[in-house]
Amino acid sequence: MLEIHIKVTGGELPDIGSAEVQRRLRGAAAGHVRKLLHDHLAARPGRSYWKEAAEATEVEASGGQYTVAVHQRGVALHYYGGTVKPTGRISSVTGKPIKRLLIPFDDSPLRKQKAELYELGIDPGDMFVLKKPARAILAAKQGSGVLMLGVLQPQQKFDADKTVLPTEEAMRQAGAEGANEAMNLLNL
Amino acid sequence: MPEYGKRYIERQHVTAVSKSTRAWDRVDAQVRERAFFMAGVGDARRLAAFKRVAAAIANGEMSLAEGRRHVREALAASGYVPAEGEEGGLHDLRSRRRIDLTLQTNVDMARGWAARRQALEDITNPGQELYRMKDARVPRDWARRWQEAAQAVGMEGVAPDGSWRALVTSPIWVKLSRFGYAYPPFDFNSGMRVRPVSADTCRQLGLLEGEWMEEMDRQRNESLNQGMAVDVSDMDAETLGQLDEALGAVANVRGGVVEMADVNGTKPYSAAALGALLREDLPGEIPNLQRDALELWDDGALPEEAEPVLQDLFHRVEPEKAPGDLYRVTQMTPEEMATMERAGYTPPAGEQAAAFSPRQATGKGNVVLKWQGARKARDIGALLKALGREPEKALHLLRGARLKVVAKAEGADGTITYTVQDA
Numbered sequence: 332m333l334e335i336h337i338k339v340t341g342g343e344l345p346d347i348g349s350a351e352v353q354r355r356l357r358g359a360a361a362g363h364v365r366k367l368l369h370d371h372l373a374a375r376p377g378r379s380y381w382k383e384a385a386e387a388t389e390v391e392a393s394g395g396q397y398t399v400a401v402h403q404r405g406v407a408l409h410y411y412g413g414t415v416k417p418t419g420r421i422s423s424v425t426g427k428p429i430k431r432l433l434i435p436f437d438d439s440p441l442r443k444q445k446a447e448l449y450e451l452g453i454d455p456g457d458m459f460v461l462k463k464p465a466r467a468i469l470a471a472k473q474g475s476g477v478l479m480l481g482v483l484q485p486q487q488k489f490d491a492d493k494t495v496l497p498t499e500e501a502m503r504q505a506g507a508e509g510a511n512e513a514m515n516l517l518n519l
Numbered sequence: 520m521p522e523y524g525k526r527y528i529e530r531q532h533v534t535a536v537s538k539s540t541r542a543w544d545r546v547d548a549q550v551r552e553r554a555f556f557m558a559g560v561g562d563a564r565r566l567a568a569f570k571r572v573a574a575a576i577a578n579g580e581m582s583l584a585e586g587r588r589h590v591r592e593a594l595a596a597s598g599y600v601p602a603e604g605e606e607g608g609l610h611d612l613r614s615r616r617r618i619d620l621t622l623q624t625n626v627d628m629a630r631g632w633a634a635r636r637q638a639l640e641d642i643t644n645p646g647q648e649l650y651r652m653k654d655a656r657v658p659r660d661w662a663r664r665w666q667e668a669a670q671a672v673g674m675e676g677v678a679p680d681g682s683w684r685a686l687v688t689s690p691i692w693v694k695l696s697r698f699g700y701a702y703p704p705f706d707f708n709s710g711m712r713v714r715p716v717s718a719d720t721c722r723q724l725g726l727l728e729g730e731w732m733e734e735m736d737r738q739r740n741e742s743l744n745q746g747m748a749v750d751v752s753d754m755d756a757e758t759l760g761q762l763d764e765a766l767g768a769v770a771n772v773r774g775g776v777v778e779m780a781d782v783n784g785t786k787p788y789s790a791a792a793l794g795a796l797l798r799e800d801l802p803g804e805i806p807n808l809q810r811d812a813l814e815l816w817d818d819g820a821l822p823e824e825a826e827p828v829l830q831d832l833f834h835r836v837e838p839e840k841a842p843g844d845l846y847r848v849t850q851m852t853p854e855e856m857a858t859m860e861r862a863g864y865t866p867p868a869g870e871q872a873a874a875f876s877p878r879q880a881t882g883k884g885n886v887v888l889k890w891q892g893a894r895k896a897r898d899i900g901a902l903l904k905a906l907g908r909e910p911e912k913a914l915h916l917l918r919g920a921r922l923k924v925v926a927k928a929e930g931a932d933g934t935i936t937y938t939v940q941d942a
Contacts, residue, residue, distance in 0.1 A: 332578060332579030332580060333579070346862070347862070349921055349942055350865070350919040350920050350921050350942075353919070354640075354919065355640075355642055355732075357640075358637075358640030358641050358642065359640075359641050359642055359643045361637065361640065361641070362637060362638070362640065362641025362643060362644055362715070363641075363643065365637060366644070366715055369714075373652075379653060382652055382653065386627075386630045386631075386634070386652070386712065387524070387577075387579060387630055389523060389524070389633055389637065390637070394868060394869075395868070401579065402524055402525070402577060402578050402579035402630075403579050404576070404579050404580065404581055404582040404585070405582065406579070423588070445583070445584060446584065446615075447584050447585075447587070447588060449588075450584075450587070450615065509641070509643055512643040512718070513642055513643050516642055516643065516718055516732075517642075
C-alpha cells in the first residue's frame with residue numbers, strides 16, 4: 332500500500348465560498364488527480380497488476396494537501412525501493428523455516444498462474460536445487476524432463492522507481508484544473 | 520487517510536446463513552450489500568476469516584496469493600473438511616477457484632464502491648462510461664445487457680446515442696448489475712469497469728438537467744445502512760429467522776422489515792439516540808469504530824487516520840436550535856480576524872469541532888465569538904455523557920461549517936466581540 336501527501340497552495344485550491352462550495356472544489360480537484368493517477372498506472376506495462384493498482388486508487392483533498400493512496404500490495408516497494416528478505420515463516424512445502432526467496436522465471440508456472448510454490452502440487456521429493464556458478468535454481472522433475480521454477484536468493488533488492496506515480500507537479504496541475512472547472516460550473 | 524475500500528468490507532456484518540447463490544439472489548440487494556456472506560457457508564468463524572483477508576487485500580496489505588494461504592490456514596485451524604465428492608471444486612472452500620472468486624469479488628466490490636464514493640464528489644465528471652478493463656475468457660454480451668438495462672430504467676440519465684455512458688447517479692448501473700449494486704463489478708469474474716465522463720460531454724448528451732448536483736450529493740451522503748428498512752416479508756420464515764439471528768444487534772427484523780441500526784455509518788439520529796447506539800456492545804467481529812474514535816478525541820489522542828470516522832459520527836448528530844446565544848473565547852491574529860471578517864468563521868485547521876458554551880465565556884483570548892440564533896449546533900457532549908464521561912456543557916460547530924460575521928464590537932479591555940450567525 333502506498334500513500335503520499337502533496338501540499339497544495341491557495342492558488343491551486345482557492346479558499347473561497349461556503350463549506351459546500353469548498354467541498355465541491357476539493358472533490359473536483361481530487362477527482363482530477365485520481366483520474367490522472369488511474370490512467371498513469373493503467374498504462375504501465377504488464378498484464379493485470381498495474382490495472383488492478385489503478386482500480387485501487389483513492390485521492391482526498393483536505394487540510395491543504397492531497398492524500399494519494401494506492402491500495403495494492405507491492406506498489407510502495409516499487410516506488411520507494413527496498414530489500415525483501417525471507418520472513419522465516421514455516422514453508423508449506425518443506426515444513427522448515429524459509430531461508431531464501433524464490434524469484435520465479437518469466438515463464439515459470441509460479442508467475443503464469445500467480446501461485447505460491449505449495450499450490451503447484453509438486454511432490455517435495457521431486458524438487459531439487461541446481462547449483463550453478465553465482466546462483467542457485469529451484470527445479471522439479473516433471474515426467475522425463477525438468478521444470479525450472481526460479482532462482483533462490485537470500486534477498487532481493489528493488490531500486491526506487493518514482494515513475495510509478497505521475498510527478499507531484501503533474502498531480503498539482505490536474506487538481507488545479509479540476510478546481511477551476513468546478514468553479515466554472517458553480518459560476519464563481 | 521482515504522480508505523473507503525477497506526471500510527466497505529469492515530462495515531459489512533458477517534452473516535452466516537447457509538443458503539445457495541440462488542437463494543441469496545432472492546434476498547434484497549440492500550441486505551446483501553451490508554452482509555458478508557458466502558453461498559452455502561453457515562460457519563461465522565470461517566466467514567470472518569474470509570472477511571478479514573478480503574479487507575486486508577482491499578487495503579493493499581496482502582496479495583491475493585498471500586490471502587489464499589491465510590484463508591487455507593484458517594480453514595485448517597477450524598477443522599474444515601469439504602463434503603465428500605466436492606474436493607477441489609467450487610464448493611470446496613479450500614479450492615483456489617472458490618477462494619479467488621470470493622476474495623476477488625469482495626475486493627473488487629470494495630474498490631468499485633470506493634471509486635463511486637469519489638465519483639459522487641466530483642461535479643466536473645458527473646458521468647461515467649462502461650468499458651472493458653480486463654479480457655475475459657468468455658465475454659458476456661454487454662451490448663445486449665446495456666440496451667436492456669437502459670430500456671428498463673426508461674433511459675433515465677442514460678446517453679441517448681447508444682454509447683455506454685450515463686450519469687453516475689443513473690439507475691442503469693443498478694439494473695446492469697447482477698448483484699443490484701450501483702458499482703462494478705457488475706457480474707462474477709467480470710473485467711468491465713467504469714471511467715469518468717466530463718460535465719461538458721454530459722451536457723452535450725443532454726444529461727445535465729434539473730438538480731443533478733444535488734442528486735450526486737444525496738447519493739454520496741448515504742452510508743451503506745442509512746435509511747435502510749427493507750421489506751423482507753416475502754422471505755421464507757426459516758431464512759428470516761436465520762437472518763434475524765445472524766444480524767444480531769446491528770439490525771432489527773420486525774414485522775417483515777429489516778431495519779439497520781447503521782453502526783459506524785451515517786444515519787442521522789438525535790444526540791441522545793446516537794449516544795444510546797454508541798453505548799451498545801456489538802457482535803464480536805464488528806469494531807465500534809465511531810465510539811473508539813470519540814473516546815480518543817476526548818482524550819486528545821485521535822490519530823489522523825481516525826479523523827474521517829470521527830467526522831462521520833459528528834455529522835450524523837442532528838443539528839439543533841440552541842436555547843440562547845453561544846460563546847467561544849479564542850486567540851486570533853489581526854490577519855486571522857481579517858480573514859474571518861471576509862470569509863466567515865470556521866473551526867481552525869486541526870480541530871474536529873469548535874466548542875461553544877451557553878454561558879458568557881471567560882478564558883484566555885482576545886476574541887469572543889457570540890453565536891446568535893444557532894441552528895447548526897451539535898450536542899457532541901451528549902455522546903460523551905452516554906459513554907460515562909463528563910464533558911463541559913457546550914454545543915459544537917463542526918469542521919467545514921461556516922458562520923458569517925454580522926457585527927463587531929471592541930470592549931474596554933481590548934477584547935473584540937464578533938457576533939456571528941449561521942451562514
